[in-house]
Amino acid sequence: MPDSRVVALASITFVVLFGTLYSVGYDTYLDTSNPLITAQPHHLHKTDYFASKKNPLNVYFTKKLWLWTTATFLFHFLTSPSAIRTKTRVSQYLVATGVWLSFTSWFFGPPVFDRLTASTGGECVLHLPSGAVVFVPPQYCYTKSTISTTTHPALFPTSLLLPDGEWTGVPRLRKGHDVSGHIFLLTLSTLFLVDQLRQSFTPSPNAQWSPLHRRSIAFGGVVTLLSVFAIYTTSVYFHTPLEKFTGYVLGLGAFALTQLPYYLGSQPVRNTRHDDALQHSASSTKIHS
Numbered sequence: 001m002p003d004s005r006v007v008a009l010a011s012i013t014f015v016v017l018f019g020t021l022y023s024v025g026y027d028t029y030l031d032t033s034n035p036l037i038t039a040q041p042h043h044l045h046k047t048d049y050f051a052s053k054k055n056p057l058n059v060y061f062t063k064k065l066w067l068w069t070t071a072t073f074l075f076h077f078l079t080s081p082s083a084i085r086t087k088t089r090v091s092q093y094l095v096a097t098g099v100w101l102s103f104t105s106w107f108f109g110p111p112v113f114d115r116l117t118a119s120t121g122g123e124c125v126l127h128l129p130s131g132a133v134v135f136v137p138p139q140y141c142y143t144k145s146t147i148s149t150t151t152h153p154a155l156f157p158t159s160l161l162l163p164d165g166e167w168t169g170v171p172r173l174r175k176g177h178d179v180s181g182h183i184f185l186l187t188l189s190t191l192f193l194v195d196q197l198r199q200s201f202t203p204s205p206n207a208q209w210s211p212l213h214r215r216s217i218a219f220g221g222v223v224t225l226l227s228v229f230a231i232y233t234t235s236v237y238f239h240t241p242l243e244k245f246t247g248y249v250l251g252l253g254a255f256a257l258t259q260l261p262y263y264l265g266s267q268p269v270r271n272t273r274h275d276d277a278l279q280h281s282a283s284s285t286k287i288h289s
């Protein structure tokens with residue numbers, strides 16, 4: 001039986017490749033790094049349901065993916081038979097969470113994604129309701145500061161048509177290379193969950209499934225399938241091909257890091273039969289001599 005991780009990797013690779021080729025062939029993707037169009041609705045949002053960023057899959061699942069991943073892991077782990085409820089699995093989850101935080105929230109200052117965008121020519125941009133953009137110092141993007149004409153009047157040119165009332169906005173890094181964070185996180189999450197779920201199918205003594213554990217496996221399967229579908233919709237509708245590819249590669253690299261606790265914690269299996277044969281042979285040789 002093939003390794004489920006290999007099957008998951010092959011499936012993700014096919015989905016990303018197919019979705020990306022489709023997006024190029026039929027011009028369905030949105031260049032999210034372009035500050036002039038990224039704040040606008042997707043050009044296919046009226047005809048393609050999943051082209052809208054407001055679709056439920058994106059709002060309630062993909063944007064909250066690590067919450068779903070954590071819930072799935074805890075449900076599965078806490079209901080697992082004691083034989084497979086190991087410290088190594090907890091370490092893998094902690095590594096995955098650390099990588100997620102480093103890329104999206106904090107990495108000794110700005111997160112990795114912000115550093116990558118800034119280092120490739122990214123600029124901190126504030127989108128106004130009128131469609132105009134204002135370029136502001138990058139630290140406002142790193143800290144995700146809320147900006148308004150009242151709190152930061154010096155950032156707004158006097159010639160610019162400013163919104164009325166108490167308008168506020170949060171600037172974002174645009175231009176540069178905007179790695180697909182969704183592809184990155186979906187790839188990491190899918191491979192991580194498949195790796196965790198496969199533990200239940202590993203032959204082990206006294207590893208009987210409780211009714212709750214069966215439900216946790218079913219729940220994990222649904223979350224995994226939704227993640228693969230979200231990879232497809234992202235590949236078709238958002239980011240340039242290169243941005244999707246780098247997100248995919250970084251997701252694979254992040255998953256590889258979650259395998260370190262498994263390999264570092266594993267002990268070589270002693271071949272008892274082979275060792276006993278060698279010992280018997282040595283004893284026989286000694287007697288005959």
